[in-house]
Amino acid sequence: MDLREELSGITCPVVTPFEADSSEIDETAFTDLLEFLLENDVDGVFPCGTTGEFASLTPEERRRVHELAVETVDGEVPVLAGAAATSVDEAVEYAEHAAEIGADAAVVTEPYFHGPNAPAGNQRFFEAVSDRSPLPILLYNIPPCTGGSIALETIAALADHENVLGLKDSSGDLEYFLSALRRTPEDFLLLQGYDALLVPALRMGADGGLNAGSNVAPAQYVDLYETVDGDRGRERQDAIEPLFDACATHGFAPATKTALEYRGVIPSDAVRPPLVSVPDDGQAAIETGVDELLESGRE
Template sequence: MKKLHGTGVALVTPFNQHKNVDYDGLKNLLEATAKKGVDYYVVQGTTGESATTTSAEKAEILQFVRDNNAQNLPIVYGLGGNNTQAVLDTIKTTNFEGIDAILSVSPYYNKPSQEGIYQHYIAIADASPVPVILYNVPGRTMSNISAETTLRLAKHKNIIGVKEASGNLEQAMTISHNKPSDFMLISGDDMLTGPLYAIGAVGVISVLANAFGDHFKSIKEGAFNGDFNQVQKALFPLLQINPLMYAESNPVGIKEVLASQGVCENYVRLPLLEATEDLKKSIKTALTSL
């Protein structure tokens, strides 16, 4: 799956003032990110506000990306949940045409045991007609996929990688050191992309790449060429803007940046709210240093 090496952009879902999907904005986003060098699209992940889009909208958004993928970039589709049977039912009704893999978040809220997480993913991997990428994000799920569980799952022929967003570098190193050679370690934290490349990651699934894909292209090229001075030059300028992306929850911050770039509007759906004036000012100030 080398086509999923490099930068995957966790696409936002643009909305208009009525909170309906803004397909003109989405087309702008697809074109803008492709021009800045992203390697693949991630559709309906957390950054795409998948928690508040309907099943019909998810299918329409996915089809729109298929139809407006001018550079024929690979597509990873967000398909997960905390009800294993519901995920399996969704797999049965999903059109997988043009989908290269699914990104499946670890079960949230339930706080399952490691064995429960393992069995959840085995059921999904057995049912999915396309490869599965695990998504470990304890800050949202309130449970961690341990390195040991990830490595057990890596033995399944249909589980091809993990988006590791635990922020635990020692855990990531354990995975990298012990994983099968073709199992992909993918950064799930933009600011840890450089360090994770250094220990064997093959790329990142990025929030900031919605607006700064060129930075992540440079980070990737530097890492693959062993030039970590280049990695630093591309990554360090993002240190000021990155925390602002999460100050009022993702994707509030990145949508504000995209609005400032004229790509799409900054509207989000409840329970999220558009950026406050204080956050807008902070983002504006941070952008002047880029």
């Protein structure tokens, strides 16, 4: 499998549905969601990312979610396993388990909680994980959750590592993304993780998107990717904005789950602490955003 080619499109950072009464993982809802995404032609799935609430899952639950994803997808599209951790050993353990069950790559953030780390320390961390991982590593830049962006010099250096696949950038900084594009070789995968910048990034050379909204409207995101250079791409980007704004206001996991429940794809929008569900006065904006995005896909 040529992962760069396979992931040149729309990959979905899949939510982790919980049962409303117990907060346990709703495995049936999770597999139903994956099947919904496959039916709508997404190019990859990423369980246990930020939208998947990995930080609220136990290690055993994270492994179980990965197992369910690999079993359900059954080779139809690549599975990117979330391997974010604060130590090299823990990140490698997630990557090793993901390899054992048949996932295709592991996604790793900068170590969080330590605060802003020196670029040299982050580079050593990524190199150590990449050296030991049995799977290719996708770097994940999400500065609000890690204390800072991965230094561009670090990305440029890691791009030469034989086991580093590419970068998902959720910084919301288009200049940063374009700088990463200029500093890395053509075969370095660059995925835009900030929905509001998807069309600009694709038009400037991004390989694809890894976007929370694709849980809710996968067909519309796939169509955006396929029509990005025309007026339809711009129109679809405009249609994404209301739902993305709601996600930015209420949090990506809560708002995405509310939207999925509204669509009838999952039965509950339950989240785990410290996240809170979207309040009643915020649900109307999400429902309107969903309706507008779905309507934009009709001829």
